[in-house]
Amino acid sequence: MVTLAEHYDAYPYPERDPSEERRRLITGSPSHPLEMDHALWGGARDWSRPLRALVAGGGTGDGLIQLAQVLKSAGAPAEITYLDLSASARRVAEERARVRGLDITFRTGSLLEAGEHGPFDYIDCCGVLHHLDDPEAGFRALRAALAPGGGMGMMVYAPYGRSGVYPLQEAFGAILGGLPPEERLNAAKGIMGGVPQGHPFRSNPNLVDHAASDAGFYDLLLHGQDRPYSVTELLETFDATGWQLARFAMPGLYDLGALTPHGADLPERARMAAAEKLRGTIKTHIAYAVPEGAEVPKASVRDTKLVPHLRGLKADAAARAVAAGKPLPLRLGSETRELSLPKGAAPLLGAIDGRRSVAEISATVRLDPIAAASHWGRIEAALAPWGLMLLSGLLRRR
Ligand SMILES: C[S@@+](CC[C@H](N)C(=O)[O-])C[C@H]1O[C@@H](n2cnc3c(N)ncnc32)[C@H](O)[C@@H]1O
Known part of the structure; x- marks a missing residue:
């Protein structure tokens, strides 16, 4: 072992x-x-x-x-x-x-x-x-x-999402367990050639690490624990x-x-x-x-002093797509989804720069407070569940 x-x-x-x-x-x-x-x-x-x-x-x-x-x-x-x-x-x-x-x-x-x-x-x-x-x-x-x-x-x-990994780990552990790491790796790579297409591992598109590097192969398929x-x-x-x-x-x-x-x-x-x-x-x-028992403050655009950031989206490109009535694509591994936002949210989205607060952005794009609150709510509901919008004052000048 x-x-x-x-x-x-x-x-x-x-x-x-x-x-x-x-x-x-x-x-x-x-x-x-x-x-x-x-x-x-x-x-x-x-x-x-x-x-x-x-x-x-x-x-x-x-x-x-x-x-x-x-x-x-x-x-x-x-x-x-x-x-x-x-x-x-x-x-x-x-x-x-x-x-x-x-x-x-x-x-x-x-x-x-x-x-x-x-x-x-x-x-x-x-x-x-x-x-x-x-x-x-x-x-x-x-x-x-x-x-x-x-x-x-x-x-x-x-x-x-790792279906197919554990039968292979168990089999390699049983038959190659006594070998030093490098020999294990070479033997396992050879054996993989004979694992049939119908094996759950082969038909699992979520797994890519083994193909990326020897360390990835070892970590995914030869782990002992x-x-x-x-x-x-x-x-x-x-x-x-x-x-x-x-x-x-x-x-x-x-x-x-x-x-x-x-x-x-x-x-x-x-x-x-x-x-x-x-x-x-x-x-x-x-x-x-x-x-356990600690209070978790919930980050929300309802607190208009907070600073929004986009992650994995470019503000200007996202704003252009939304203004044109197009959905924003969300890629989750092998799955693609579409996130829809009203056209009126585009100016707010385009002004997100990680430095200005929700209130400052609303003032810049000259939206009345009720329309701004509604659009911010839609932006948050569409993006925050996927980690695409985050709130933090990290980049505010100190
Ligand atoms: C899969 S790697 C992850 C490395 C890194 N956290 C990352 O995400 O890229 C696991 C790391 O945990 C280390 N490790 C395992 N057990 C540990 C322990 N009890 N204390 C400290 N490190 C440990 C290993 O040496 C290895 O570097």
């Missing part, structure tokens, strides 16, 4: 070349500061206060570099700590930070000891907890490292370990009402569970969590 540390030392994940930091920044969820603010702090965090952040199981550094770079570019003070078991993953992350001139504290160790490095206002834990021997111990350890008012952005695997969480299991694990859900990065995915009017009278968790099963394509849950 290959241990977790042996696996990630042999194939640091994801595979990254530090020199590429000179040409591009990889962004995503969780742990983009705009998304963190929207999900955890009602879009109203005071970014002049230093953010103490832990990136737990930071790997080769995608979430770490995004967090540190976006804050640095915004001039927002932060003390960021990276923690990972794998020394080779750390070397890649450290080099990426050096190329960018980012100030980060690097530690090699287990997130089970996160409390020794804290407390933290924010914890990122992306793609790690489902690999622990005792995941609940990990959830608890991170909870214990959180400062009052803090929150966590996390990702764990989900079962249905990987358990997915249904949304019900994730929420129950939060309950058992002192956390509560603040918001999913894309709450729209879990909205049963977007799929069917049936089941409207079911409890919220049962509705989310049914939505996950009806979709069948969710491969990861990206969630923000706060301590």
Whole structure:
């Protein structure tokens, strides 16, 4: 059996070349500061206060570099700590930070000891907890490292969108378990050639990592310790370990009402569970969590002092499409949806620049307050469930 540390030392994940930091920044969820603010702090965090952040199981550094770079570019003070078991993953992350001139504290160790490095206002834990021997111990350890008012952005695997992965992991584990990582990889790649087209893995268009790199193949199909969480299991694990859900990065995915009017009278968790099963394509849950019992301020354009941002949409192009009566396309992995907005919302959409507040934008486009409130409501209802509109004062001048 290959241990977790042996696996990630042999194939640091994801595979990254530090020199590429000179040409591009990889962004995503969780742990983009705009998304963190929207999900955890009602879009109203005071970014002049230093953010103490832990990136737990930071790997080769995608979430770490995004967090540190976006804050640095915004001039927002932060003390960021990276923690990972794998020394080779750390070397890649450290080099990426050096190329960018980012100030980060690097530690090699287990997130089970996160409390020794804290407390933290924010914890990122992306793609790690489902690999622990005792995941609940990990959830608890991170909870214990959180400062009052803090929150966590996390990702764990989900079962249905990964259909076909687990039979292959089990088979490879049984027949190749005794081999060192590189031989395992070569043998598994050879065996894949004979896996028939009808295998659920082959007909699952949601899975791409194995084709992207050796580290991706190893992480997806040769992992020795990987358990997915249904949304019900994730929420129950939060309950058992002192956390509560603040918001999913894309709450729209879990909205049963977007799929069917049936089941409207079911409890919220049962509705989310049914939505996950009806979709069948969710491969990861990206969630923000706060301590059990904490109040979660809801970010909304009804608070007109807040600053809207578009993510994954360009304001001018989106405004042009809406003004022409065209829907905005939403791509969700293998699925495409259309989001419709009234033409009257176009000027507001086009004026979103991440710097002006809702009230300031409404004043600029000279809409009367009632029409503005109605259009903002439509924009929020269409975009926020998919993480396409976020509220945060990160880019306001301090
Ligand atoms: C799939 S990678 C994810 C890396 C990174 N968070 C990302 O999303 O790109 C999982 C990482 O978790 C680390 N890891 C696993 N168990 C850990 C533990 N108990 N404490 C700290 N790191 C751990 C592994 O070494 C590996 O680098």
